[in-house]
Amino acid sequence: MPLANPSSRNPKTVSPDAPHGPEYWEKLRTIGVDAGLHTLGVAPAEVMHRALGQLHERIDNDLVNGMKFTFLRPERSTNPAIHLEGAKSIIVGVRSYAIDDNQTSELSQSPLGKIARYAWVDHYGFLKDSLNLVADQLRSDGHRAVVFADDNAMVDRETAWLAGIGWYGKNANILLPGHGSFFVIGCVVTTADLPMATPLEDGCGACSRCIPACPTGAIVENGVIDANKCLSWLLQKPGIFDREHRIALHDRIYGCDDCQTVCPPTRRAGTTESSELVQSGVDVVAWLHMDDVTLNESCQRWYVHQRDMTWIRRNLLINIGNVGDPTDDRVMSTLRTYLQHPRGELRAHAVWAAARLGARNLIDFNDPDPMVREELLHLPALRTGL
Numbered sequence: 001m002p003l004a005n006p007s008s009r010n011p012k013t014v015s016p017d018a019p020h021g022p023e024y025w026e027k028l029r030t031i032g033v034d035a036g037l038h039t040l041g042v043a044p045a046e047v048m049h050r051a052l053g054q055l056h057e058r059i060d061n062d063l064v065n066g067m068k069f070t071f072l073r074p075e076r077s078t079n080p081a082i083h084l085e086g087a088k089s090i091i092v093g094v095r096s097y098a099i100d101d102n103q104t105s106e107l108s109q110s111p112l113g114k115i116a117r118y119a120w121v122d123h124y125g126f127l128k129d130s131l132n133l134v135a136d137q138l139r140s141d142g143h144r145a146v147v148f149a150d151d152n153a154m155v156d157r158e159t160a161w162l163a164g165i166g167w168y169g170k171n172a173n174i175l176l177p178g179h180g181s182f183f184v185i186g187c188v189v190t191t192a193d194l195p196m197a198t199p200l201e202d203g204c205g206a207c208s209r210c211i212p213a214c215p216t217g218a219i220v221e222n223g224v225i226d227a228n229k230c231l232s233w234l235l236q237k238p239g240i241f242d243r244e245h246r247i248a249l250h251d252r253i254y255g256c257d258d259c260q261t262v263c264p265p266t267r268r269a270g271t272t273e274s275s276e277l278v279q280s281g282v283d284v285v286a287w288l289h290m291d292d293v294t295l296n297e298s299c300q301r302w303y304v305h306q307r308d309m310t311w312i313r314r315n316l317l318i319n320i321g322n323v324g325d326p327t328d329d330r331v332m333s334t335l336r337t338y339l340q341h342p343r344g345e346l347r348a349h350a351v352w353a354a355a356r357l358g359a360r361n362l363i364d365f366n367d368p369d370p371m372v373r374e375e376l377l378h379l380p381a382l383r384t385g386l
């Protein structure tokens with residue numbers, strides 16, 4: 001077992017000799033950049049009133065659709081002082097995920113399930129490692145520090161905006177000037193007093209390309225996403241996938257990138273080579289034949305409700321209905337298996353996929369399960385082009 005790093009524990013009190021100020025900030029910033037962060041900035045460790053108001057407004061306007069995350073306890077996720085007594089600064093760091101697709105395996109198999117860019121590699125793991133190095137330095141200098149990387153306890157985009165790292169795009173993402181929005185965000189809340197940044201002005205200007213590009217119209221106002229329509233959330237939400245948005249889902253199985261891939265600043269920034277092997281897509285049929293343990297390991301990094309693989313299989317079945325080839329035996333025998341699956345939710349989505357592929361003859365119209373019966377009442381038309 002590796003020895004615990006002694007500096008990873010916070011001192012009980014802040015040392016009176018602990019450094020502060022611009023020079024110290026430069027030292028911390030350099031540690032972060034050397035550790036792979038694209039850039040860092042500092043925001044005041046104060047209540048983030050705008051984000052707090054927005055979280056409540058989204059809840060009140062019914063835009064949350066069962067999401068917990070930062071919405072569960074808005075007063076907590078917008079108040080850094082709750083997480084660290086005496087907190088003075090939030091050091092925000094971002095890591096780029098604008099890397100090339102270098103995946104070579106599996107991709108020849110059809111149908112292919114598409115994964116959104118932020119999940120191609122364990123970016124949050126790398127982000128956390130880099131931020132931990134900054135936090136280690138703070139602690140060894142006598143400060144207290146806590147790291148958050150995509151944690152529900154902190155509203156990351158607002159911290160990045162306050163830290164002068166980027167502006168809020170109309171697609172709700174934080175965009176870095178000259179580099180677009182393919183960045184994950186994390187922070188270190190600390191007792192160090194560091195020079196605060198000034199938030200950036202809007203950089204979208206007259207552009208609004210992301211709004212019509214969203215396949216479901218989920219950007220309901222500039223910077224406001226309706227989670228009832230956002231495919232990224234619908235893919236994570238447990239239960240029956242909203243029928244209205246299944247066709248728009250197309251081949252996605254985890255996350256959605258459309259509002260970013262059309263974005264001019266993000267497009268202009270381009271992508272770079274990576275030494276990491278990426279996972280940008282999966283062999284859908286192979287994944288549908290995996291047992292729970294193997295499937296769970298294959299998507300270890302993803303957010304999956306209660307790690308119940310039913311929801312991943314559900315997404316894969318919709319993919320089959322949208323892009324599977326009905327003349328492919330691999331596809332049809334998989335569908336047959338799922339039409340007899342013990343879980344009603346999965347039979348329901350298999351029924352939908354079978355109807356889309358023109359295989360109504362495979363469907364058991366006497367299935368007594370209420371979820372399947374509901375599907376039978378709303379069978380989709382044969383997929384266009386078949």
Ligand code: B12
Binds near residue numbers: 149
């Ligand atoms: C819940 C959540 C989601 C939800 C809801 C998204 C949402 N927009 O609220 C779902 C599951 C849909 C989702 C999807 C995605 N997410 Co997400 N998600 C989160 C999470 C956990 C909380 C976000 C939150 O608190 N939202 C609450 C609302 C109130 O905040 P907001 O949307 O930022 O709203 C602000 C703006 O409206 C702004 N504002 C106010 N007035 C105005 C006016 C104008 C004109 C404008 C432009 C803005 C503006 O102020 C609001 C408050 O700060 C964070 C991680 C974290 N702990 O913070 C990641 C996070 C936001 N997600 C991230 C990513 C990468 C994604 C996806 C790209 C993943 C994917 N490819 O599928 C998509 C993008 C969808 C989108 N267009 O937003 C990154 C964003 C990185 C970045 N560069 O911005 C984060 C920060 C994770 C991380 N730590 O890196 N996500």
Ligand code: SF4
Binds near residue numbers: 171213215
């Ligand atoms: S992630 Fe996809 S579904 Fe969600 S707002 Fe962006 S384009 Fe729309």
Ligand code: SF4
Binds near residue numbers: 207208209263265
């Ligand atoms: S597509 Fe245009 S409006 Fe949307 S986030 Fe990008 S620059 Fe802003």
